[in-house]
Amino acid sequence: MKSLRSPLPLLLALFLLAGLAVSLGSSGPAQAQQSTPPGVTDDQVNAVAKQLYCPVCENIPLDVCPTTACAQWRALIKEKLGQGWSEAQIKDYFVAQYGDRVLASPPARGLNWLVYLIPPVILTIGAFILYRALRSWKQPPSSAGEPGQPVTGPTDPYAARLEEELRRR
Amino acid sequence: MVANLGYGALVIAFLISLYGAGAALYGVRKNDPAWIDSARNAMLLTFPLVSLAALTIIYLLVTNHYEVEYVTSVTSNSMPFYLKVTALWGGQAGSLIFWSWLMSAFASAVTLRKWERDREFLPWVIVVSLVTLAFFLSLSIFIENPFVRLWQTGTGSVVSAMLQPAGAVSFVPADGSGLNPLLRHPGMIIHPPLLYLGFVSFVIPYAFAIAALVTGRTDDRWIRLTRRWSLVAWLFLSLGLLLGGRWAYDVLGWGGYWGWDPVEIAAFMPWLTGTAFLHSVMIQEKRGMLKHWNMILVILTYDLVIFGTFLTRSGVLSSVHAFAQSAIGPVFFGFIGLTFIVSLSLLLRRWNELKSEAQMTSMLSREALFLLNNLLFMGILVVCFWGVLFPLISELFTGQKVTVGPPFYERATAPLFGGLLLLMGVAPLAAWRHSTAKTLGRSMWKPFIASLVVLAFVLLTGVRNPIALLGFWLCAFVAAVTLYEFWRGAQARHHTRAESLPLALWRLAGRNRRRYGGYVIHLGVVLMAIGIIGIELFQSETQGTIPQGNQLTLGDYSITFDSLANFDTNDGRNVARAVVSVFKDGQYVGELHPRRDYYYESQQPMTIPGVRSSWEDDFYVLLVDWQPVSTQGATFKIYHNPLVNWLWLGGFVFILGTLVAAWPDRDPETARVPVRRTAYKPAEA
Numbered sequence A: 001m002k003s004l005r006s007p008l009p010l011l012l013a014l015f016l017l018a019g020l021a022v023s024l025g026s027s028g029p030a031q032a033q034q035s036t037p038p039g040v041t042d043d044q045v046n047a048v049a050k051q052l053y054c055p056v057c058e059n060i061p062l063d064v065c066p067t068t069a070c071a072q073w074r075a076l077i078k079e080k081l082g083q084g085w086s087e088a089q090i091k092d093y094f095v096a097q098y099g100d101r102v103l104a105s106p107p108a109r110g111l112n113w114l115v116y117l118i119p120p121v122i123l124t125i126g127a128f129i130l131y132r133a134l135r136s137w138k139q140p141p142s143s144a145g146e147p148g149q150p151v152t153g154p155t156d157p158y159a160a161r162l163e164e165e166l167r168r169r
Numbered sequence B: 001m002v003a004n005l006g007y008g009a010l011v012i013a014f015l016i017s018l019y020g021a022g023a024a025l026y027g028v029r030k031n032d033p034a035w036i037d038s039a040r041n042a043m044l045l046t047f048p049l050v051s052l053a054a055l056t057i058i059y060l061l062v063t064n065h066y067e068v069e070y071v072t073s074v075t076s077n078s079m080p081f082y083l084k085v086t087a088l089w090g091g092q093a094g095s096l097i098f099w100s101w102l103m104s105a106f107a108s109a110v111t112l113r114k115w116e117r118d119r120e121f122l123p124w125v126i127v128v129s130l131v132t133l134a135f136f137l138s139l140s141i142f143i144e145n146p147f148v149r150l151w152q153t154g155t156g157s158v159v160s161a162m163l164q165p166a167g168a169v170s171f172v173p174a175d176g177s178g179l180n181p182l183l184r185h186p187g188m189i190i191h192p193p194l195l196y197l198g199f200v201s202f203v204i205p206y207a208f209a210i211a212a213l214v215t216g217r218t219d220d221r222w223i224r225l226t227r228r229w230s231l232v233a234w235l236f237l238s239l240g241l242l243l244g245g246r247w248a249y250d251v252l253g254w255g256g257y258w259g260w261d262p263v264e265i266a267a268f269m270p271w272l273t274g275t276a277f278l279h280s281v282m283i284q285e286k287r288g289m290l291k292h293w294n295m296i297l298v299i300l301t302y303d304l305v306i307f308g309t310f311l312t313r314s315g316v317l318s319s320v321h322a323f324a325q326s327a328i329g330p331v332f333f334g335f336i337g338l339t340f341i342v343s344l345s346l347l348l349r350r351w352n353e354l355k356s357e358a359q360m361t362s363m364l365s366r367e368a369l370f371l372l373n374n375l376l377f378m379g380i381l382v383v384c385f386w387g388v389l390f391p392l393i394s395e396l397f398t399g400q401k402v403t404v405g406p407p408f409y410e411r412a413t414a415p416l417f418g419g420l421l422l423l424m425g426v427a428p429l430a431a432w433r434h435s436t437a438k439t440l441g442r443s444m445w446k447p448f449i450a451s452l453v454v455l456a457f458v459l460l461t462g463v464r465n466p467i468a469l470l471g472f473w474l475c476a477f478v479a480a481v482t483l484y485e486f487w488r489g490a491q492a493r494h495h496t497r498a499e500s501l502p503l504a505l506w507r508l509a510g511r512n513r514r515r516y517g518g519y520v521i522h523l524g525v526v527l528m529a530i531g532i533i534g535i536e537l538f539q540s541e542t543q544g545t546i547p548q549g550n551q552l553t554l555g556d557y558s559i560t561f562d563s564l565a566n567f568d569t570n571d572g573r574n575v576a577r578a579v580v581s582v583f584k585d586g587q588y589v590g591e592l593h594p595r596r597d598y599y600y601e602s603q604q605p606m607t608i609p610g611v612r613s614s615w616e617d618d619f620y621v622l623l624v625d626w627q628p629v630s631t632q633g634a635t636f637k638i639y640h641n642p643l644v645n646w647l648w649l650g651g652f653v654f655i656l657g658t659l660v661a662a663w664p665d666r667d668p669e670t671a672r673v674p675v676r677r678t679a680y681k682p683a684e685a
Helices: A008-023 A042-049 A068-082 A087-098 A110-137 A157-167 B002-030 B033-062 B069-074 B081-089 B092-111 B116-143 B186-201 B203-215 B221-252 B262-287 B291-313 B320-325 B328-349 B366-398 B406-429 B437-460 B466-497 B501-511 B513-538 B644-662 B668-672
Strands: B149-152 B158-161 B540-546 B551-554 B557-568 B573-584 B587-592 B595-599 B604-608 B610-613 B617-626 B634-642
Touching: A042 A068, A042 A087, A042 B540, A042 B634, A068 A087, A110 B366, A157 B466, B002 B033, B002 B092, B002 B116, B033 B069, B033 B081, B033 B092, B033 B116, B069 B092, B069 B149, B081 B092, B081 B186, B092 B116, B092 B186, B092 B203, B092 B291, B116 B203, B116 B221, B116 B328, B186 B203, B186 B221, B186 B262, B186 B291, B203 B221, B203 B291, B203 B328, B221 B262, B221 B604, B221 B644, B262 B291, B262 B366, B291 B328, B291 B366, B366 B406, B406 B437, B406 B466, B406 B513, B437 B466, B466 B501, B466 B513, B501 B513, B513 B634, B513 B644, B540 B551, B551 B634, B557 B617, B557 B634, B573 B610, B573 B617, B573 B634, B587 B610, B595 B617, B604 B617, B617 B644
Parallel strands: none
Antiparallel strands: B149 B158, B540 B634, B551 B557, B557 B573, B573 B587, B573 B595, B595 B604, B610 B617, B617 B634
16 A cells, blocks of 8 residues: 555645745735736736646635635746746646646546546447437338327417427426 | 434434334335334434434534534634524534435425325335435434534543543633634525535435336336426526535635536536436436436436535545545445445346337437437536546546646537537427428528527627637527527417417416426526626636736726725624726726635635626626735736626526426326326317
């Protein structure tokens, strides 16, 4: 079972430590914003942060996560952008630090392929079964005159069908 | 001690559930109605007992009995009365009791109905309901006991236990840690009960399905008996999902309503199979087909209900290891597996008796299209199920957690949702049994032309995004077809019965409320789709830090930062509230107050947006950050959410349509008499 142990606790500890180190300056409800490196807008930061997820706040994209820890991450993205890093470089950096889980969807490699393959395969199988079933049930329309078909009644075919359908609730 | 009273009531309810299930089985075996009556009485008795347990918790919550661990974990002195009451479902242990409470209420209600015509179903409905109830009660009694109290031992450490440990004294904290601030919203107060109502009421159709399988009475009687239950269950589930979306939009501060979070998907999955079921039962009722499939759908729905509760309650979502460590996960897993296997083996035993009474005659018939609809719903289910499950599988086998987020779900489900929309436009025009491309085309061309006119209009407004154009066209097509169906039906009655058009429309809808209620639901879906296309494809946002008096612009809108106040409230919050003026095309249109509440007790911040709503769009302002001295500025994030209010309007229409469809008949017994094989008689004058 040793090999199955996730590196999560260690990562979390590292992460929290890093968060603590950065947040030493600010405390309490009102946090001061880190000074903005010139030339990097919040929108540029959010464009990158939108595609990332921190390991603590599950399923909340980084650009909208309200926790202090995520604010630190955004500050880090801003800093990297200020140093001229590209979007891909920043994403790679976070992946290297915290693992694939920071990405919005699993990168297509190894076991992860399953996530993209299974649904279409099952859907195709389902469609095939349905097609086969429909084919085997299908009869020529000539035998469609089952009992229950209106033989008298309103002359307008639509009205007749409607009457019949309303009757068979 | 009040907590002991509640716990005692739970234990007795659990024992009575077990007795009732046993008595029903014994009664069937011995063919002795006295035992079945006894089982029925046992079922009726569970309701007052579980009520007593639930009321005990509510009493403990509102009277601040902090020696009870659950009370400490979800309430605090500063919380208002109504929040203390609703804290019953604010935490794990309490919400399981709430589940059991609803279950016992529904089981009792179904027991009280007239059973003369369906006597053979009764013991099996009792068995299924009571086994489910006993399962949830056992979770409360053995694993997540809400009545556990805190004790201080001789060494000074605080432990939690149901019974007083030797040498320990009762430990009463001065204050509790309070309800999660995110849950202190009106939407969140009624959202969980509605979801639970939906979850629990789906148990009843399942119980009838199992009864039908066991007794071999496999005609569509069980479906007719549970039609209204299914619709009501579906209504609650839909309402729960809608309110959850609204809550997210109002409270979570990310400018969205649905984030494909596993917790959301947990509630969405039974809704998907439930929706497929509501459609496919019509084929069984009208044509005597798909009996196997309906059984599979109702079994799936039941187990997805339990699975949904399991996902949200076991901690499995945060980590597979949390699942393995808590006792609740494996127990849930075992129960799901057991019920699934038992249900499927019952189904296999009756497989041959569930043969179709009719045959599919055309690929374009309504039944064939309904099957296609089922395929698409199942496709969405597979995507959701797999998306939720995969991170767990990955963690289990590679130790590496992955995130399966919105991009995956959006890409995978968008075409399927599009296909469903298209079917909503085509299927109502197709006839049962036989329908050809020619007859379909003949009834379709008018709505089709109307939808093209709408498309042209959309093009004129400057929309060029091809996906949006396709989506809007589909919406227009479905709306045109649906309205055309109302019109054609009313016209037909108008001509054949000489009724005035409004009267004809009223009577038409009244004679088959399920059909026309369904059409209203379709219109609701169209409106919701318009809102979803608007916000998903055309949402824009910007963020910036501006000093007081300065402007931040997004498209036609801009805001001016007027002032900011930072103060403490007497319910334990620190509130930072900004005042911004909103301008559209340079014109002043109003003032908004985005704020950030910080809860001292739970150390959680909460972002409340300032929103300006219109049919055209929402202008949604968030206060992200601010400087202690407000002249230095504050950071705002602003969203422009086009058409999002159509989503909420669509939600209303959707619920309205469900109510129309589920409204009780004046004389339920005569209306439920199977008429499938009666010969045609000219309609009454």
